[in-house]
Amino acid sequence: MAIEPIKKLTLVSPRGTGRHLLRTISHLGAVEVIDAGESFQDEEGRLRHEQVSTEEADERLRKIDLILGLLNTFAPEEQGFAASMAPVPQVVDASEINHAVNNYDLDGRFRTANELDETYRRSERAKGEIENGLNELIPLAGLSFALSDFHRPTRVHLVFGYLPQMSLDRIDPSAGPWKDCEWERVELAPLSDDLDVPELGKPSAMAPAEDKVPVIFAFLKEDREGMKKALTGIGFDEIQLPELPGKVLDHIMELKGDLAEEEARIAEISEKVLAMAPERRILIILKAFWLANRNQILAGAKTLNGRWVNVLTGYVRSRDVDQLTVSVRKESSEAVLIFEDPGPDEEVPVNLFQPYMIRPLSLLVEMFGLPCYRSFDPTPFLTFNFYIFFGICFSDVGYGVMLVLFASYLARRTRLYEGVNDFARILLYSGFSTIVFGALFGSWFGDFYLPRYLGEGNVLLWLQEKFALLDPIEKTIPALLLALAIGVLNQFYGICLKMYGAFRQGDWKAAVFDGLLWLILLPGLLILASRLFVRTPPGLFRIGLYVSIAGAIGLIFTQGRGLKSPAARIFGGVASLYGIVGSYGVTAFIGDTLSYCRLLALGLTTSIVGMTFNMLGGLLRDIPYVGFFLFVAVVVVGHLFNFAISILGAFVHSMRLIFVEFFGRFYEAGGRPFRPLGFDSPLCVIRKVRER
Numbered sequence: 001m002a003i004e005p006i007k008k009l010t011l012v013s014p015r016g017t018g019r020h021l022l023r024t025i026s027h028l029g030a031v032e033v034i035d036a037g038e039s040f041q042d043e044e045g046r047l048r049h050e051q052v053s054t055e056e057a058d059e060r061l062r063k064i065d066l067i068l069g070l071l072n073t074f075a076p077e078e079q080g081f082a083a084s085m086a087p088v089p090q091v092v093d094a095s096e097i098n099h100a101v102n103n104y105d106l107d108g109r110f111r112t113a114n115e116l117d118e119t120y121r122r123s124e125r126a127k128g129e130i131e132n133g134l135n136e137l138i139p140l141a142g143l144s145f146a147l148s149d150f151h152r153p154t155r156v157h158l159v160f161g162y163l164p165q166m167s168l169d170r171i172d173p174s175a176g177p178w179k180d181c182e183w184e185r186v187e188l189a190p191l192s193d194d195l196d197v198p199e200l201g202k203p204s205a206m207a208p209a210e211d212k213v214p215v216i217f218a219f220l221k222e223d224r225e226g227m228k229k230a231l232t233g234i235g236f237d238e239i240q241l242p243e244l245p246g247k248v249l250d251h252i253m254e255l256k257g258d259l260a261e262e263e264a265r266i267a268e269i270s271e272k273v274l275a276m277a278p279e280r281r282i283l284i285i286l287k288a289f290w291l292a293n294r295n296q297i298l299a300g301a302k303t304l305n306g307r308w309v310n311v312l313t314g315y316v317r318s319r320d321v322d323q324l325t326v327s328v329r330k331e332s333s334e335a336v337l338i339f340e341d342p343g344p345d346e347e348v349p350v351n352l353f354q355p356y357m358i359r360p361l362s363l364l365v366e367m368f369g370l371p372c373y374r375s376f377d378p379t380p381f382l383t384f385n386f387y388i389f390f391g392i393c394f395s396d397v398g399y400g401v402m403l404v405l406f407a408s409y410l411a412r413r414t415r416l417y418e419g420v421n422d423f424a425r426i427l428l429y430s431g432f433s434t435i436v437f438g439a440l441f442g443s444w445f446g447d448f449y450l451p452r453y454l455g456e457g458n459v460l461l462w463l464q465e466k467f468a469l470l471d472p473i474e475k476t477i478p479a480l481l482l483a484l485a486i487g488v489l490n491q492f493y494g495i496c497l498k499m500y501g502a503f504r505q506g507d508w509k510a511a512v513f514d515g516l517l518w519l520i521l522l523p524g525l526l527i528l529a530s531r532l533f534v535r536t537p538p539g540l541f542r543i544g545l546y547v548s549i550a551g552a553i554g555l556i557f558t559q560g561r562g563l564k565s566p567a568a569r570i571f572g573g574v575a576s577l578y579g580i581v582g583s584y585g586v587t588a589f590i591g592d593t594l595s596y597c598r599l600l601a602l603g604l605t606t607s608i609v610g611m612t613f614n615m616l617g618g619l620l621r622d623i624p625y626v627g628f629f630l631f632v633a634v635v636v637v638g639h640l641f642n643f644a645i646s647i648l649g650a651f652v653h654s655m656r657l658i659f660v661e662f663f664g665r666f667y668e669a670g671g672r673p674f675r676p677l678g679f680d681s682p683l684c685v686i687r688k689v690r691e692r
Helices: 018-028 055-074 081-085 094-103 106-140 165-170 176-180 221-233 248-274 277-300 318-331 359-368 385-394 397-413 418-441 450-454 459-467 476-504 508-530 538-558 566-578 586-595 597-621 627-666
Strands: 006-014 031-034 090-092 156-164 182-185 212-220 237-239 309-317 336-340 669-671 684-686
Touching: 006 018, 006 318, 018 031, 018 277, 018 309, 018 318, 055 106, 055 248, 055 277, 090 094, 090 277, 094 277, 106 248, 156 165, 156 221, 165 212, 176 212, 176 221, 212 221, 277 684, 309 318, 318 336, 359 418, 359 627, 385 397, 385 418, 385 476, 385 597, 385 627, 397 418, 397 627, 418 459, 418 597, 418 627, 476 508, 476 586, 476 597, 476 627, 508 538, 508 586, 538 566, 566 586, 586 597, 586 627, 597 627
Parallel strands: 090 684
Antiparallel strands: 006 309, 006 336, 031 309, 156 212, 156 237, 182 212
16 A cells, blocks of 8 residues: 545534544544535535634643743753654553543642742842843942942032043143043952852943053033043043942842842742653643644534534545444444545545555655655655665665664664654665675775774675675776666656556556657667767667657657647757756756766765775874774774764765655655544654554
């Protein structure tokens, strides 16, 4: 199976049973509920949508989110290994859900958490204000005079600030505005060691530059405007001293005491919240439950209610039809279930179902986009080419063994999490491919020579000599031709799949004109191009010439078939050969084929970087006393780095070859996922036996 067959469901039940049936359907997790009004047009208004309210669920979710937010602030969850790879839901049992819903005092815990949250927010605001005050006062802590004395004069205006020493030395007290002005450099008292001023946020704006000195200027208040201009002209930075009683240092000590109180209050809140941390799992279960409850209520709004009946419509997988029928009959024996095939114009949801060994690659298809319902699932057709691409890009026996061990461990740890487990198994199978191509290319942790470090006649050396067929470093041209050959075959493979998809939909014209004709033209062009590099037999060359001409003529007369004018059709056909219009083009074929050179490039990169670290380690190995340890350190760290960066490159570029150069030939995404009503969510899934 690939794209699962879907049936359209119409469920008619006696009025008053709708909510009970929705609970049953939600428990099964087999039906995607859709708006019944789209299928039943009732101009007389005998069937109406039910009025629903999600107020209770929304209120519960608000309370849960507040508690979880408080826990995330003071007791962030420590993620396990699986969770660090990707977000994974909690796996729960039905009994655990019932216990959480029926026994957890959500309202009482919310009241406690709400009080703690409000107290915490008040303390944080107060702490921020105190720290801002300290940031302003700490640069002034060395002032020896009381701030009240500074603001006391009535006729004289005092200004305090910082002035470059050069400007201070150049002031002429007998000229200009300085005749009626007094100034004095302020000596800031050093802070005592027991002050213990904490580091608080960003540096204060009051902090002076190193070349500036603190100065107080005194002048008559009626001269204030003129003096401020004069001070600005010599680079004076005025500091507005706060109007506070007493000395600055006294206020700093007072604020420090207030800060300590707020920090102690926050620490007390933290302890109380940490005591609630074990309840996180229950809260997540409750959040998933109430989200499912809310979705169930909203699904009720999609049903239609009449005087005597309730009508529900949706989509159900064919394999769930019997189980759904039995469950609904138990709930309401008078209910009528009608299953029918979806109409040709309906946007039917898509659910992919593959055998256990093939299923992991569905993850790549979902990343690109699901196929349309009446198309086909490309997952089985990726089984060989993706793993071949990955194996060639990584192509090292040692790294392949490391990847198999790592992926096996990850797969065991993520058995309950389908998405992460599928990714782990992609890596596992890719590891086996890496071992195979690494053995064929003779790469063992980067080069041919590592097995020889163990001496003549060892097992690794025997295996290397037994299986190595091609060294890409020494025979780069044959390796490049191999990569291009793989690219050509994969292009033809994609065109064959295009024909397959067209035949499935009964479109034989697209299969022949947009598929078969390209399979005639392109091989002919390859035969003609081969004459540039090798001696091509005359008979084979003539065959290539005739085949390419036949394919080109066929494409010229068919690729513009959607155009009205005969001349336009011919012109469109000619343009399609280049790739301007139509589904393909010679230039696209050449460009896509050349993209497969990355297989060789990445394989060489893995080997060359590995060889580099082996050489660096070898240079350090002969250093007396520490050489062996340096050798081990360089080789281990270097190969771990190469392993990590190469596996990323192999995965990304293999996906690119699939998504662009392969899917671009035949695959069009556009399907929407099948989302049945049920409890399962990104937060929690109910424990069940995995399908194999």
